[in-house]
Amino acid sequence: MLPLNNANLKSLTDVAVPSYDRSRLRAGIVHFGVGGFHRAHQAMYLDRLMTEGKALDWAICGVGVMPADERMRQVLTAQDGLYTLVVKAPDGGLEARVVGSIVDYLYAPDDPAAVIEKMAAPEIRIVSLTVTEGGYNVDAVTGEFRADNPDIQHDLDPANPPRTTFGLVTAAIERRRERGLPPFTIMSCDNIQGNGDTARRSFVEYARLRDPGLASYVAEHVDFPNSMVDRITPVTTDEDREQVGKRFGVRDGWPVVCEPFTQWALEDAFRAGRPPFEEVGVQVVADVEPYELMKLRLLNASHQGLCYFAWLAGYRLVHDAAQDPLFAKFLLGYMEREATPTLEPVPGVDLREYQHQLIDRFSNSQVRDTVARLCAESSDRIPKWLLPVIRRNLDTGGDILLSTAIVASWARYAEGVDERGEPIEVVDRLAETLTAAAGRQRREPLAFISNRDVFGDLVDHERFVSAYRSVLAGLHRNGARATLEDLVSGIL
Numbered sequence: 001m002l003p004l005n006n007a008n009l010k011s012l013t014d015v016a017v018p019s020y021d022r023s024r025l026r027a028g029i030v031h032f033g034v035g036g037f038h039r040a041h042q043a044m045y046l047d048r049l050m051t052e053g054k055a056l057d058w059a060i061c062g063v064g065v066m067p068a069d070e071r072m073r074q075v076l077t078a079q080d081g082l083y084t085l086v087v088k089a090p091d092g093g094l095e096a097r098v099v100g101s102i103v104d105y106l107y108a109p110d111d112p113a114a115v116i117e118k119m120a121a122p123e124i125r126i127v128s129l130t131v132t133e134g135g136y137n138v139d140a141v142t143g144e145f146r147a148d149n150p151d152i153q154h155d156l157d158p159a160n161p162p163r164t165t166f167g168l169v170t171a172a173i174e175r176r177r178e179r180g181l182p183p184f185t186i187m188s189c190d191n192i193q194g195n196g197d198t199a200r201r202s203f204v205e206y207a208r209l210r211d212p213g214l215a216s217y218v219a220e221h222v223d224f225p226n227s228m229v230d231r232i233t234p235v236t237t238d239e240d241r242e243q244v245g246k247r248f249g250v251r252d253g254w255p256v257v258c259e260p261f262t263q264w265a266l267e268d269a270f271r272a273g274r275p276p277f278e279e280v281g282v283q284v285v286a287d288v289e290p291y292e293l294m295k296l297r298l299l300n301a302s303h304q305g306l307c308y309f310a311w312l313a314g315y316r317l318v319h320d321a322a323q324d325p326l327f328a329k330f331l332l333g334y335m336e337r338e339a340t341p342t343l344e345p346v347p348g349v350d351l352r353e354y355q356h357q358l359i360d361r362f363s364n365s366q367v368r369d370t371v372a373r374l375c376a377e378s379s380d381r382i383p384k385w386l387l388p389v390i391r392r393n394l395d396t397g398g399d400i401l402l403s404t405a406i407v408a409s410w411a412r413y414a415e416g417v418d419e420r421g422e423p424i425e426v427v428d429r430l431a432e433t434l435t436a437a438a439g440r441q442r443r444e445p446l447a448f449i450s451n452r453d454v455f456g457d458l459v460d461h462e463r464f465v466s467a468y469r470s471v472l473a474g475l476h477r478n479g480a481r482a483t484l485e486d487l488v489s490g491i492l
Contacts, residue, residue: 001245001246001249001250001251002249002250002251003078003079003251004079004082004083004084004250004251004252004253005078005079005082006022006080006082009082009098012098012248012249012250013249014247014248014249014250015084015096015097015098015248015249015250016096016097016098017097017098017100018047018050018051018098018099018100019051020050020051020053020056020100022080022100022103024056025050025056025057025059025100025101025103026056026057026059026103026123027059027060027061027103027104027118027123027124028055028057028058028059028123028124028125028126028275029046029058029059029060029061029124029125029126029128030060030061030062030063030115030118030119030124030126030127030128030184031043031060031061031062031063031127031128031129031130032063032065032127032128032129032130032131032165032169033064033065033129033130033131033132033135034060034062034063034064034069034072034076034102034105034130035072035130036233036234036235036256036257036258037130037189037229037231037233038130038189039083039085039099039102039256040085040231040233040256040258041189041229041231041233041262041264042060042128042130042189042229042264043060043101043102044085044099044101044262045264045277045280045281045282046058046059046060046101046275047097047099047100047101048280048281049275049276049277049279049280050100050101052279052280054275054276054279055275055276057123058126058274058275059101059102059103060081060101060102060103060104061102061103061104061105061106061118061124062076062081062102062105062106063105063106063107063108063115063118063168064105064106064107064108065108065109065131065163065164065165067109069107070107070109071254072105072254073105073106073107074253075253075254076102076105076254077105078253079252079253081100081102081103081104081105082098082099082100082102083098083099083102083252083254083255083256084096084097084098084099084244084248084250084252084255084256085097085098085099085255085256085258086240086243086244086255086256086257086258087258087259087260088257088258088259088260088364088367089260089364089366090360090363090364090365090366091366092366094243094247094366096244096247096248098250104118106118108162108163108168109163112161112162112163112168113161115168115172116162116168116171116172116175117172117175118172119168119169119172119176119184120172120175120176120179120181122181124184125184125185125270125272125273125274126184126185126186126187126270126272127169127172127184127185127186127187128186128187128188128189129165129186129187129188129189129190129199130189130190131165131190132190132377132380133190133191133192133377133380133381133384134377134380134429135165135190136190136192136198136199136202137149137152137164137166137202137206138198138201138202139453140379140380140383140384140453140454141383141452141453141454141455141456143201145201145202145205145206147205147209151163151164152164152166152167152206152209155167155206156209156210166202166203166206167206169186169203170203170206170207170210170214170218172184173207173214173217173218173222174214177214177217182221182271182272183217183218183221183222183272184222184272185222185223185224185225185269185270185271185272185274186199186200186203186222186223186224187224187225187227188224188226188227189227190229191229191295191296191300191381191384191385192296192384193289193292193293193296193384193388194226194289194292195226195227195292196224196225196226196227196267196269196288197224197226199224200219200222200224203218203222203224204218204219223269223270223271223272224269225266225267225268225269225270225288226267226269226288226289226292227264227265227266227267227288227292228263228264228265228266228288228291228292228294228295229263229264230261230262230263230264230295230299231258231259231261231262231263232258232261232361232362232364232367232369233256233257233259234257234258234367234368234369234373235370235373236254236255236256236257237368240255240257241253241254241255257367258367259361259364259367261357261361262281263283263291263295264277264281264282264283265282265283265285265288265291265292266282266283266284266285266288267284267285267286267287267288268285283348285347289344290343290344290345290346291346291349293342293343293344294343294346294349294351294354296384296385297339297342297343297385297386297388297389298335298339298340298343298351298354298355298358299358300381300385301334301339301385301386301389301403301406302331302334302335302339302358302362303318303362303374304374304378304381304382304385304386304406304410305330305331305334305386305402305403305406305409306318306321306322306327306331306362306371306374307371307374307375308375308406308410308412308480309321309327309330309409309480309483309484310327310371311371311372311375311413311418311424312409312412312413312418312419312475312479312480313419313479313480313484314418314419314420315371316370316371316372317365317368317369317370317371318362318367318369318370318371318374319362319363319364319365319367319368319369320365321362321371322359322362322363323363323365326481326484326485326488327484328359328363329488330402330484330487331358331359331362332355332356332359333402333487333488334402334403334406335355335358336352336355337399337402338389338393338398338399338401338402339389339403340355341396341398342388342389342392342393342398372425372427375413375426375427376427376428377428377429378410378414378428378434379428379429379430379434379454380428380429382406382407382410382454383454383455386403386406386407387407387455387456387458389403390403390404390407390458390464391458394461394463394464400463400464400467401467401471401487402487404467404468404471405467405471405483405487407468408468408471408472408475409471409475409480411438411441411448411449411472412438412472412475412476412480413426414426414434414435414437414438414448415435415438415439415441416435416438416439419479419480430454433451434448434451434454437450437451441472442476445468445469445472445473446459446468446469449465449468471483471487474486
């Protein structure tokens, strides 16, 4: 078994390796948030281009901002930016490739000045982001930028070195302007409706807090393309590392596993230039919104529809729950009756076929995605993915029972104890607030949804409240499985 690095590439015989000369690569992209998804998606598409001899000046310099990113820095630095991407087919087939599109990694807490200077270099033309749904510092209900965030306040003091993505990126834009260099494009790849528009609002507002003139410059001269990204990429496990070593002869500290399916719809808004992504399967389009709403309201919201019920019913792996006909019927019911009516036609996509394809993807036993991963950070996900479906159907008179049931299942999960009395670790930035409210709901049924910072005015809508009370009572009285059976049979 050989350690993964440049020196050993030619000696790896059981796995595909870059056929291009990595010494010719030059960074044209700085990426914040190098995790599994980025490496299974954006970095993979660039690797495809490089394999064709293209985009050699569009390699990636990764940047870590959070304490957890230090481990990624250690691994990628030791491996010269290389990692193994393993695609797991439902039939058990494995397709592995060493990806070479990442050429550098900077850990911002160690040297924020180096990160700023890297982005200020003229060859950097895109700064891309996978900083999670909560990384844009936006209030979930009001949509306003949270200026009172302590990290933001820290960065707004000129005496402090920046420690947020906003502080670092904005400082680089300002430095480029001082040097007479055009700004780079800021490309969000996060699961947010209008992710580019969200990024624009957040960066412009941060710049406004620093300097109104700088904010006007960002608003006028920086492009923020919208995009829809899709590929199920579970957290890497020690078992994955062991499998890569035994099967492919590679000692990789942080391989990535993913499903075969991948999709990227990208708005063509890049004044500073971009790689020819369309040549390797990216849908470069004028309007991303139909694609992103399809993905957020069908795939992402269905993940939430599955995970809380699944955990309460005793499932720990996503494919086990998705292969259960009861769960599949519930998810298809949500997608067909409640989510799809809120969507416009999506060019080139049969929505009914897409729904059934999602069940097949969730059921891929080789990916071994965890229910716990889907349950995490729900306060950032539910308001963006699911609540818009409920609000739209409340406005139009559409069905809301199954989507409301998902909210109730989250509330029951947030009590922090499963149906066998075992503790649940609620992973969420609002965990303390959520679990406290959920802990009162057996005597105060509306305690959880009365949090207007998360749910807005939904507690004022009688049709929503009535459905919510009914499902939550069923969960308390009969448990998750029996409640799902009642839902799909139309009793509730």
